[in-house]
Amino acid sequence: MLSFLKKDLLVxxxxxxxILVALLLPIVLIVVxxxxxxxxxxxxxxxxxxxxxxVQDDNESLGFEKFEERVHDLDISTSxxxxxxxxxxxLSPTELLNTFFSDPELEEFISIQKLEAQEATNLVEKxxxxxxxxxxxxxxxSVLSSMLLDETTDKELIIEIKEESTEAGxxxxxxxxxxxxLNFQFALGQVSGTAxxxxxxxxxxxxxxxxxxxxxxxxxFTFAIGTLFALFTASTxxxxxxxxxxxxxxxxxxxxxxxxFDFLMGKVISTFGLxxxxxxxxxxxxxxxLDIFSGETSxxxxxxxxxxxxxxxxxxxxxxxxxxxxxxxxxPDLSNGIFMIVIMVMGVIGGNFFPIDFLPEWIKKVxxxxxxxxxxxxxxxxxxxxxxxDLLVPIILLVSFFMICLFIGLFLFPKRGRM
Amino acid sequence: xxxxxxxxKNFKDKxxxxxIDMYLEQGESxxxxxxxxxxxxxxxxxxxxxxxxTSGDIKLGGKSIVRNPSEIRDVIGVVPxxxxxxxxxxxxxxxxxxxxxxxxxxxxLENRIQEVLEMVGLKERQKExxxxxxxxxxxxxxxxxxxxxxxxxxxxxxPTVGIDPQxxxxxxxxxxxxxxxxxxxxxxxxxxxxxxxxxxxxxYIMDHGKVIASGxxxxxxxxxxxxxxxxxxxxxxxxxxxxxxxxxxxVRHVEETxxxxxxxxxxxxxxxxxxxxxxxxxxxxxxxYQMETPSLEDVFLHLTGKTLRD
Numbered sequence: 001m002l003s004f005l006k007k008d009l010l011v012x013x014x015x016x017x018x019i020l021v022a023l024l025l026p027i028v029l030i031v032v033x034x035x036x037x038x039x040x041x042x043x044x045x046x047x048x049x050x051x052x053x054x055v056q057d058d059n060e061s062l063g064f065e066k067f068e069e070r071v072h073d074l075d076i077s078t079s080x081x082x083x084x085x086x087x088x089x090x091l092s093p094t095e096l097l098n099t100f101f102s103d104p105e106l107e108e109f110i111s112i113q114k115l116e117a118q119e120a121t122n123l124v125e126k127x128x129x130x131x132x133x134x135x136x137x138x139x140x141x142s143v144l145s146s147m148l149l150d151e152t153t154d155k156e157l158i159i160e161i162k163e164e165s166t167e168a169g170x171x172x173x174x175x176x177x178x179x180x181x182l183n184f185q186f187a188l189g190q191v192s193g194t195a196x197x198x199x200x201x202x203x204x205x206x207x208x209x210x211x212x213x214x215x216x217x218x219x220x221f222t223f224a225i226g227t228l229f230a231l232f233t234a235s236t237x238x239x240x241x242x243x244x245x246x247x248x249x250x251x252x253x254x255x256x257x258x259x260x261f262d263f264l265m266g267k268v269i270s271t272f273g274l275x276x277x278x279x280x281x282x283x284x285x286x287x288x289x290l291d292i293f294s295g296e297t298s299x300x301x302x303x304x305x306x307x308x309x310x311x312x313x314x315x316x317x318x319x320x321x322x323x324x325x326x327x328x329x330x331x332p333d334l335s336n337g338i339f340m341i342v343i344m345v346m347g348v349i350g351g352n353f354f355p356i357d358f359l360p361e362w363i364k365k366v367x368x369x370x371x372x373x374x375x376x377x378x379x380x381x382x383x384x385x386x387x388x389x390d391l392l393v394p395i396i397l398l399v400s401f402f403m404i405c406l407f408i409g410l411f412l413f414p415k416r417g418r419m
Numbered sequence: 420x421x422x423x424x425x426x427x428k429n430f431k432d433k434x435x436x437x438x439i440d441m442y443l444e445q446g447e448s449x450x451x452x453x454x455x456x457x458x459x460x461x462x463x464x465x466x467x468x469x470x471x472x473t474s475g476d477i478k479l480g481g482k483s484i485v486r487n488p489s490e491i492r493d494v495i496g497v498v499p500x501x502x503x504x505x506x507x508x509x510x511x512x513x514x515x516x517x518x519x520x521x522x523x524x525x526x527x528l529e530n531r532i533q534e535v536l537e538m539v540g541l542k543e544r545q546k547e548x549x550x551x552x553x554x555x556x557x558x559x560x561x562x563x564x565x566x567x568x569x570x571x572x573x574x575x576x577x578p579t580v581g582i583d584p585q586x587x588x589x590x591x592x593x594x595x596x597x598x599x600x601x602x603x604x605x606x607x608x609x610x611x612x613x614x615x616x617x618x619x620x621x622x623y624i625m626d627h628g629k630v631i632a633s634g635x636x637x638x639x640x641x642x643x644x645x646x647x648x649x650x651x652x653x654x655x656x657x658x659x660x661x662x663x664x665x666x667x668x669x670v671r672h673v674e675e676t677x678x679x680x681x682x683x684x685x686x687x688x689x690x691x692x693x694x695x696x697x698x699x700x701x702x703x704x705x706x707x708y709q710m711e712t713p714s715l716e717d718v719f720l721h722l723t724g725k726t727l728r729d
Contacts, residue, residue, distance in 0.1 A: 003516055003519035007516045011507045011508065243506075248503040253520060255495075256517065256522075257493065
C-alpha cells in the first residue's frame with residue numbers, strides 16, 4: 001500500500017500545474033471574493049447611510065402611571081403586582097430604543113436626530129431625511145401591557161419613508177428585529193423566573209445572542225471555497241487513474257498480484273493527505289492575509305483542525321468511489337464529466353458558491369447531508385459558539401460517509417479477468 | 420511449461436479467439452504472428468490472466484490457472500503494446516515502484532533495478548523522467564519493468580512498434596540474451612517478420628481468431644516447398660500484362676511491388692518461359708528476373724492472403 005501511496009503522491013507532486021491550481025487558486029479566490037463582498041454579512045461597507053428622525057410623541061412617565069393603575073386594578077396578589085411593577089421599572093421601551101439607535105456600530109450608517117413631528121415630516125417630504133420613526137402616544141403603556149400582561153397592543157412604532165429602498169427596508173427590518181428581541185429577552189426572563197436585567201439588544205443591525213460571535217464574510221469564503229476545492233482534489237486525483245487506465249499501467253499493476261484494496265487505498269490515503277494539506281495551507285494563508293483566526297483560543301483552533309481532518313477523510317471516500325467508476329467506464333471524458341457535475345451539484349447545494357439560507361428548507365437539509373455542506377455548516381457554527389459536543393455528530397457523519405464510499409468503491413472495483 | 424487448450428473468447432456474439440491450442444516449452448522462444456484483428460492481443464490477455472476465457476483452459480506446469488490465476492502472475496512478465504509507465508516518474512522510480520508491487524525483496528531490489536537498467540542499456544539515464552525519453556527508450560524501460568521479478572515466461576506484445584533501428588536492435592538483443600543466457604521462455608508477437616525469424620524457434624500464425632499454422636521456421640517454409648517465387652522487371656507494366664500473368668497455368672499470386680512484379684506459382688520449371696512468352700505477345704520485354712527462396716512472409720501471405728502489416 002505504501003508503494004501506491006508514494007507513487008500517487010509523487011505523480012501529483014510532479015504535476016506542478018495541478019499543484020498550483022489546487023493550492024493557490026482557493027486562496028486567491030477567497031481573498032478576491034472577500035474583498036468583493038466585504039460588508040455583505042457584517043456591515044463593513046459605508047455604502048448604506050440613512051438620515052432618520054426620531055419623533056417622540058409618547059410621554060413615558062404618563063405611560064408608567066397608566067400602567068401602574070392598570071396593574072393595581074388586576075385581580076392578582078399584591079406580591080405579583082409588585083413583581084410586575086418592578087419589572088416595568090427596568091423596562092423603559094423608549095429609552096431602550098434610544099440606546100439601540102445610539103449604538104456606535106449602528107451610528108456608522110444611521111444618523112438619528114430627535115425632532116418634532118411636523119418638522120420631521122417636512123424634512124422627509126423635502127428629501128432631507130430618509131425616514132422618520134414615530135414613537136406614538138401611549139407606546140410605553142402599550143409595550144408594557146403587551147410584554148408584562150400579555151395584552152394586545154394597538155400602538156406600534158411608525159416608520160415613515162419618502163421612498164422605498166433597500167436602506168429603508170433595512171431600517172424596518174432593524175426596528176422589527178429590535179422589538180422581537182426585546183420580546184424574546186423578556187419572555188426568557190419570564191420563563192426562567194429570574195429578575196430581568198437589561199435586555200441584550202440587537203447591535204449594529206445584527207442579532208447578538210449570548211456566547212455567539214457572528215461569522216464574517218472572510219470566514220464564510222474560507223470555509224466555502226476551501227471545502228469546494230478539497231472536493232476538486234478528489235476529482236483531480238481520480239483523473240490520474242484515467243491516465244493509468246488509458247496507458248495500461250493499471251493492467252500492468254493488476255498483473256503483479258497486487259490487491260485492489262492496496263491500489264484503492266493508495267488513492268484514498270493520498271487524497272486524504274493532499275486534501276488535508278490543501279486545507280491547512282488555505283486556512284493558514286487566509287489567516288495571514290485576512291486575519292481570520294486572530295485572538296482565537298487553542299481549543300477553537302483544535303476544533304477547526306478536527307473538522308477539516310474529518311472532512312479530508314470524507315473527501316478521500318469520494319476518491320474511493322470515483323476511482324473504480326473511472327476504471328469501469330470506457331470513456332475517460334465521461335467519467336471526468338460525471339465527477340465534475342457531481343462536485344458542482346454538491347458545491348451548490350452545500351452552499352459553497354453562495355449562502356443557501358434563502359433557499360427552501362428542504363434544499364438546506366439536503367445540503368447539510370453533503371460532506372462539504374455539513375463541514376461548512378459545522379465550521380461556521382464553530383466560529384459562532386464553541387461547544388465541542390456539537391462537533392461529534394458531524395464527525396461521525398463524515399467518517400461514516402467515508403466508510404460507505406469505501407465499501408461501495410471496493411464492491412465496484414473491477415475484478416481481474418473482466419477488464 | 421505453458422499451454423492453452425481449446426482457448427476461446429467471445430465479446431458479446433463475436434468470437435475473437437476460437438479454440439486455440441498452443442504450447443511453450445521451458446526456455447523456448449515462440450513467435451505469434453497474425454494480421455491486425457487476428458486475436459493475438461486477446462490471446463495474450465487471457466494467458467496473462469487479464470481476461471477470463473469464455474471456454475478452454477490454460478495450464479502452467481500441468482495445472483490449470485484459469486481458476487487460480489495468481490500462480491501465473493508470479494512467473495510471467497508482460498510487456499504490453501502501450502508504454503505502461505508513469506510519465507511523471509523517472510525510469511528508476513518506475514522500476515522501483517513495479518519492483519515493490521512485484522514484491523521483490525528490499526535487499527535485492529536496488530541490485531535488480533540496476534541489473535535490468537543495464538540489460539536495456541539505460542543505466543546512465545535512470546534519473547530522468549520517462550516523459551523526456553524517446554519512444555525507443557520508453558519501450559526499453561517498458562520491457563525492464565516486466566523483468567523486475569525475474570519472470571520465467573516473458574510475453575512481449577509488439578515491443579518494437581514505431582521505434583528507431585538502434586532501440587529496436589537493443590530490444591532484440593535484450594530478448595535474445597534473456598532467452599539464451601537466462602533461459603527465459605519468450606512469447607513474442609510482432610508485425611516484423613524478420614524479428615520473429617531472428618528470435619523465435621517456433622511460430623504460431625493466427626488469423627480470424629484461429630491458429631492456421633504452426634511449427635519451426637523450416638516446417639512452415641515447407642508449406643511453400645511446392646511453390647516458387649519469381650521477381651520480374653518488365654520494360655513496361657500495365658494492368659493488362661499483370662492480369663495475363665495471373666491467368667497463366669500454375670500461377671497462384673501476382674502482385675506489383677516497388678521492385679517489379681512478384682509472382683508465386685506452383686514449382687514448375689516452365690513458369691519463367693511462360694512469363695517471357697506472355698510478355699512478348701504483348702510487345703513487352705522481361706528486363707530482369709530473380710528466383711526467390713520463400714520466406715515466412717511468403718508463408719504468411721500464402722496462408723492469410725494478406726501481408727503482416729495489412
